Amino acid sequence: MTLIELNDFWWKYTSSEDWVLRGIDLKVNRGELVAITGPSGAGKTSLCMCLNGLVPHTFRGAMKGSVVVEGVDTRQQSVSALSRKVGMVFQDPESQFIGMSVEEEVTFGPENLALPVDEIERRMNWALKTVGMAGAKSKAPHELSGGQKQRIAIASALVMLPKILVLDEPTSELDPIGKASVFSVVSSLRREHDLTTILVEHNTEEIARFADRVILIDRGRVEIDAPPREFFSNVGPLEKSGVEIPQVAIFGNMLRADPLLKEELSKEALPITLEEAYKSVFRLLGGRRMHEK
Amino acid sequence: MSRAILLQYVSKESPIHRLDPVTKIVYVFSLSLITLFIFEPVTGLLVLIFSVLVYRAAKLEIKVLRNLFISFIPAMLMIMFVWSYTTAKTADATFVWRYGWIGLTDTALIAGSAVITRILSVISITTMLLATTTQRDIIEGFRKLGLPYIMCFIIALALRTIMVFLEDYSRIKEAQMARALEYERGPVWEKLVKVRFIVIPLLASALNRAITITSAVESRGLTVGGKRTFYHTTKMRRFEYPIVLGLIGLVIFVALTSMLFGYYTKDWFYDTWVPLGRVVVGFLAQMPR
Amino acid sequence: MRSENHAPIAPLVQARGLHYTYPDGTSALRGIDLEIHRGDYVAIIGENGSGKTTLVKHFNGLLKSTEGNVSVMGIDTRNATIAELSTRVGYVFQNPDDQICTSRVEEEVAFGAKNLGLPRDEIVRRSEKAMKETGIYHLKDQHPLYLGKGERQRVAVASILAMQPEVLIVDEPTTGQDRRQSRQMMDMIGQLYSQGYTVIIITHDMRLVADYAKRVVVLCNGKVLFDGSPADAFSRPETIKESALQPPQITQLAQMLRDFGFPPDILNAEQMYVAFKGIYARSRGI
Numbered sequence: 001m002t003l004i005e006l007n008d009f010w011w012k013y014t015s016s017e018d019w020v021l022r023g024i025d026l027k028v029n030r031g032e033l034v035a036i037t038g039p040s041g042a043g044k045t046s047l048c049m050c051l052n053g054l055v056p057h058t059f060r061g062a063m064k065g066s067v068v069v070e071g072v073d074t075r076q077q078s079v080s081a082l083s084r085k086v087g088m089v090f091q092d093p094e095s096q097f098i099g100m101s102v103e104e105e106v107t108f109g110p111e112n113l114a115l116p117v118d119e120i121e122r123r124m125n126w127a128l129k130t131v132g133m134a135g136a137k138s139k140a141p142h143e144l145s146g147g148q149k150q151r152i153a154i155a156s157a158l159v160m161l162p163k164i165l166v167l168d169e170p171t172s173e174l175d176p177i178g179k180a181s182v183f184s185v186v187s188s189l190r191r192e193h194d195l196t197t198i199l200v201e202h203n204t205e206e207i208a209r210f211a212d213r214v215i216l217i218d219r220g221r222v223e224i225d226a227p228p229r230e231f232f233s234n235v236g237p238l239e240k241s242g243v244e245i246p247q248v249a250i251f252g253n254m255l256r257a258d259p260l261l262k263e264e265l266s267k268e269a270l271p272i273t274l275e276e277a278y279k280s281v282f283r284l285l286g287g288r289r290m291h292e293k
Numbered sequence: 294m295s296r297a298i299l300l301q302y303v304s305k306e307s308p309i310h311r312l313d314p315v316t317k318i319v320y321v322f323s324l325s326l327i328t329l330f331i332f333e334p335v336t337g338l339l340v341l342i343f344s345v346l347v348y349r350a351a352k353l354e355i356k357v358l359r360n361l362f363i364s365f366i367p368a369m370l371m372i373m374f375v376w377s378y379t380t381a382k383t384a385d386a387t388f389v390w391r392y393g394w395i396g397l398t399d400t401a402l403i404a405g406s407a408v409i410t411r412i413l414s415v416i417s418i419t420t421m422l423l424a425t426t427t428q429r430d431i432i433e434g435f436r437k438l439g440l441p442y443i444m445c446f447i448i449a450l451a452l453r454t455i456m457v458f459l460e461d462y463s464r465i466k467e468a469q470m471a472r473a474l475e476y477e478r479g480p481v482w483e484k485l486v487k488v489r490f491i492v493i494p495l496l497a498s499a500l501n502r503a504i505t506i507t508s509a510v511e512s513r514g515l516t517v518g519g520k521r522t523f524y525h526t527t528k529m530r531r532f533e534y535p536i537v538l539g540l541i542g543l544v545i546f547v548a549l550t551s552m553l554f555g556y557y558t559k560d561w562f563y564d565t566w567v568p569l570g571r572v573v574v575g576f577l578a579q580m581p582r
Numbered sequence: 583m584r585s586e587n588h589a590p591i592a593p594l595v596q597a598r599g600l601h602y603t604y605p606d607g608t609s610a611l612r613g614i615d616l617e618i619h620r621g622d623y624v625a626i627i628g629e630n631g632s633g634k635t636t637l638v639k640h641f642n643g644l645l646k647s648t649e650g651n652v653s654v655m656g657i658d659t660r661n662a663t664i665a666e667l668s669t670r671v672g673y674v675f676q677n678p679d680d681q682i683c684t685s686r687v688e689e690e691v692a693f694g695a696k697n698l699g700l701p702r703d704e705i706v707r708r709s710e711k712a713m714k715e716t717g718i719y720h721l722k723d724q725h726p727l728y729l730g731k732g733e734r735q736r737v738a739v740a741s742i743l744a745m746q747p748e749v750l751i752v753d754e755p756t757t758g759q760d761r762r763q764s765r766q767m768m769d770m771i772g773q774l775y776s777q778g779y780t781v782i783i784i785t786h787d788m789r790l791v792a793d794y795a796k797r798v799v800v801l802c803n804g805k806v807l808f809d810g811s812p813a814d815a816f817s818r819p820e821t822i823k824e825s826a827l828q829p830p831q832i833t834q835l836a837q838m839l840r841d842f843g844f845p846p847d848i849l850n851a852e853q854m855y856v857a858f859k860g861i862y863a864r865s866r867g868i
Contacts, residue, residue: 058507080519090509098506100429101429103525108515109513111523114519115522117523120522120524145630173758242761251851255855255858285839464675469681473668474665493683494680498679498680
């Protein structure tokens with residue numbers, strides 16, 4: 001079931017000189033985790049904002065084509081209405097945190113929806129538990145690390161019970177521990193809940209691990225739209241756009257280019273994660289399968 | 294540092310802490326309004342003593358207040374002397390004490406000391422409010438009293454953002470100092486001129502944050518004037534209603550007696566307190582040693 | 583190429599028994615002994631809260647030790663102003679937008695030199711040199727805020743270079759950037775290094791540490807946990823565990839395959855490939 005559909009979508013802000021998004025055709029189905037990557041300034045953030053209505057309602061400009069979310073054109077839905085369908089997590093953990101405590105932060109959304117107090121309480125507890133921050137209700141923002149703040153941001157989006165979650169570079173500003181905690185939440189959301197996720201990321205190693213599809217956006221256009229393994233085989237275009245493929249895939253490509261191994265590996269898929277690379281090398285070196293990882 | 298303590302919530306168990314913020318806000322406003330009608334020190338002192346008693350009932354430390362009080366008095370004394378000097382030639386000037394061209398007129402003394410009590414009262418009341426009520430509750434109190442939600446939201450957001458700005462300020466200052474901007478030593482006026490090198494990036498940062506904040510807030514469904522519920526809210530207890538009404542009544546009483554009968558002025562002081570004082574002193578003088 | 587100097591030289595930056603406690607009582611640095619020599623390229627890594635930025639802020643006087651001392655080219659930092667130290671140790675902050683305060687790139691680059699009170703022609707000369715070193719000379723009349731992120735970062739670096747320090751500290755040069763910008767930034771720093779600057783970077787990106795740094799200092803809880811080559815840093819399990827670091831993906835792969843004979847200190851795909859070839863050949867008896 002198609003939840004998001006962009007049809008030949010063009011967008012430019014009133015302040016832009018030129019089109020920021022050019023002829024985007026995109027379909028996202030229910031339950032998919034779609035990763036979006038590409039160089040800075042390619043239009044990824046604009047693309048995210050057109051999914052929850054910030055574009056065109058809050059950030060104005062000109063558009064062509066359409067964006068359809070859950071069957072309704074976004075031009076016909078207010079940002080407030082779309083906030084129930086599409087949750088959004090931004091890059092900066094600090095600016096995004098608008099309340100003085102976690103409780104305030106997470107209940108803000110449901111309050112805006114005029115939900116009854118006991119429903120708000122239920123949702124808040126569920127959302128905090130889902131992101132692993134169950135005991136943090138009374139904490140103030142300065143008591144939280146970047147990773148914790150971003151998890152609260154995810155909780156604040158989840159609490160609206162959207163079907164779609166959009167995360168725009170959620171880990172860019174975080175240290176490795178923070179990054180890991182956010183990825184772990186995103187990955188568990190995918191496994192355990194029926195959430196359709198759009199994740200804008202530069203970290204291709206993580207993308208390789210759990211994306212269903214990866215999209216390369218460069219200069220406002222969709223250059224590649226493919227499942228991860230196929231995506232990372234496009235060495236030329238990826239290099240041109242400055243996207244680094246996972247080290248294990250680089251290694252895998254080197255092996256496949258080697259005359260001695262070319263034959264043997266021609267039938268085997270390119271490893272794009274650590275686990276796959278381990279298994280591949282293990283097999284090549286004739287290791288006995290002592291345990292399946 | 295002690296100035297910062299003044300404005301911060303101090304968590305304690307006291308009857309005042311447990312009061313609804315609406316009650317406390319009404320208390321602050323009514324007592325402050327009352328002080329506006331007071332021009333003589335005895336009533337002023339009564340109000341001051343009352344507000345300090347309430348302050349103490351909130352289990353707050355007197356030390357903080359006392360330091361503030363002490364720092365005010367020299368300034369007020371100066372004002373009284375200057376006032377006396379400038380009114381020396383007028384017909385009203387009755388000098389209580391004189392030494393050459395320095396002296397204190399009775400008007401200056403009475404009105405000046407009244408002003409001291411008024412200022413100190415307002416300080417006690419406001420400090421007490423800020424120390425016994427969390428930011429969130431204060432804003433909620435104003436909302437209950439009729440402040441539109443969007444204003445409450447803006448105030449809360451501003452307070453949150455100020456904290457972020459302070460961090461931004463400190464970071465920007467360090468970045469500029471690393472570029473040899475001399476900000477540690479030197480005269481104050483030089484620093485004032487140089488502060489633009491910190492303010493400009495701060496403004497740029499503020500604008501960027503504004504965009505993120507707007508996006509975040511709208512993405513969570515905020516609309517102006519729309520219906521909303523409040524997860525965290527306070528409730529006034531039954532006995533607080535009469536307190537609020539009583540305070541409002543007190544304001545009306547003071548305002549009327551002041552405007553209609555001229556209470557709480559210098560003349561009233563002479564007419565009311567001085568005779569009363571004489572009686573009390575006479576009574577005390579009669580007592581056996 | 584760097585010339586080898588066999589006589590013992592005084593370090594450019596030296597920390598001895600450095601302790602730092604914040605005004606609120608938290609102890610950030612607990613006894614650091616560290617020397618930075620001319621020609622070093624050091625990456626300082628560690629968890630958030632391990633003291634990386636706190637340590638490095640002592641090198642240009644932004645922070646003064648609460649115990650122990652830090653000396654920069656022989657001068658105790660407690661006896662010098664930040665402005666004075668900035669001519670020896672340049673500190674490039676993470677976010678270039680935190681310092682842009684003029685309307686022309688050339689002015690922005692000259693800002694530091696101007697604050698030092700240098701004569702006008704000297705300022706111009708230094709600014710031009712700095713802009714050429716960072717590849718932004720062609721942007722000199724543009725408004726800094728209208729440049730792209732990568733370009734703004736170069737302006738920030740240039741404005742520090744114009745003060746002609748010997749040591750360049752770059753705090754998180756690549757956080758928040760795409761891979762290409764990160765590479766460009768690291769390449770530029772690498773170029774400055776080969777031109778003679780002593781470089782200290784603070785970073786979380788282990789792949790970049792593996793690709794560029796010559797020396798790694800791992801901080802943990804305010805102490806130096808490890809000080810040595812990147813290869814050594816990533817191949818010691820205790821160091822990794824205690825500091826919660828994650829080595830680059832390819833290093834992890836090599837370590838997972840250690841039973842097959844892969845060395846634990848592999849830093850990139852090429853090394854892995856070479857190692858693999860050798861092991862593969864041996865396993866086939868070639």
